[in-house]
Amino acid sequence: MTIKRRDILIAILVVLLAWHVLSVVMNKPILPTPLAVGAIFIEELNKGLLEHFFVSLWRVVASTALAIAIAVPIGLLLGQSKKLNSLFSPLIYILYPIPKVVFVPIVLLFFGLGDFPKILIIFMILFFQILVLVRDQAANLRPELIQSVRSLGAGRRALFRFVYLPASIPAILTALRQTVGTAVAVLYIAELFATQRGLGYYIYLNGSTLYNFPAMYAGIVAMSVLGLGLYFSVDWLEKRLSPWQQRE
């Protein structure tokens, strides 16, 4: 399943080439060439784009960290206890499929300006995904495995440390892989409102208010870099943290 680095570079070149050809053929200001966008991109970096990028990155990273910190313990707890799980699973069952993006107006209404409402929205998306996957992973550990480790002297704490926690890592990474794209998309929506910082705001401002299309494209490129970068990070973490799943 691993894709070679060279092939990824070729894929990027193909996309850029297609963009370039399309732009030359269309020959309109609403689709500048990648070269023009690249030049503006570098120019804009110093004029605020970089700052917007880091604001958006911070919001994603903060909400991811928060989601992992809260969802993993709850997921492990529910996965270990059939009683708790049957108590909470109907609640999770109805909340899980609701598209969290529709909560954007509510969250903004309640929490107003600042980073917190944005972080909260992405958190909600990641939280349920991580919770469900970690819970199922913990619940599906074979009882023989648990008993074997208990027979080695492990009580609750050691089971948590040596079995449940390492078992949850692949589930966390799978959850991140599945949600990172959605998280960035929802971040974009959230940054259209009640903020003057972040790539969503930057793209919207340049596209719809200033009609600075090359800058708008530079913002879109930055958002793509953010999404791709997060995706690659998950890949990298997966290779580092769960090599046993790749070498089978």
Added chain:
Amino acid sequence: MRADGRMTSAIGYMIKLETITFGYAQTTPIFDRFSWEVLGGETWAVLGPSGCGKTTLLYLLAGLVPPQAGHVHIDGELINRPRPQTGVILQDYGLLPWATVTQNAELGLKIRSFYGPDGKHAPKSSTHSSNVNYWLERLGLVEHASKYPAQLSGGQRQRTAISRTLAMQPDLLLMDEPFSSLDAPTRENLQHLTLELREEHNLTLIIVTHAIEEAVVLGQKILLLEEPPNSEPQIILNLDSSKPEYRNSKEYLELCQSLRARMGEDEPSI
């Protein structure tokens, strides 16, 4: 090599079950006031058809489940939780899929140092930490040390489980169907190795199996379990089992035949 605590246990009882009763809800109890004794250093095979309670017996001995009535004593100690000096190898070996052979073999020792010598999770007088590498070498796993369980054959997984258990220097080793999923040559090979290790380390060995031949090859004594409830232990002496060429002897074949008859007598003929 061992502390003198081992010497007393070799003379006395290693296992003493006192009128234990155990059953799962709303079924006939598997054990009904069942008593059984094992001397230190003995090798027992626990034989019986599926559903007779073989695995349950092992779980009771391991302290993984408590009896509903009666007592389990191991080496004079009342058991109500897993005992640090008891080594247990369950049917699917219980290896961590995300850990290499070395990491799996070290798991027990890591758990011990996680708690420290508290007498509950780890022995109080934690002897000098055992060397995992010695066991990997002894069990021929050195070249597989950095592999994950999914990359190993069944025999190699079983060897990993054995090295993990023996690294903790147990005096009692409980094994649940340890060789049943292995091919014949690997099975014989590991049976020999297990008996060899038992001899070297003066272990008391309990092997649960459904295979008559295996029970007769391995067990100096055989405990035969039948359809629940089990009340009286049915014990068959098989003290010749350790003799060379026993597998080809007349006594071996006769014992297998008589066990087959005893195990088959309750089953409806089809």
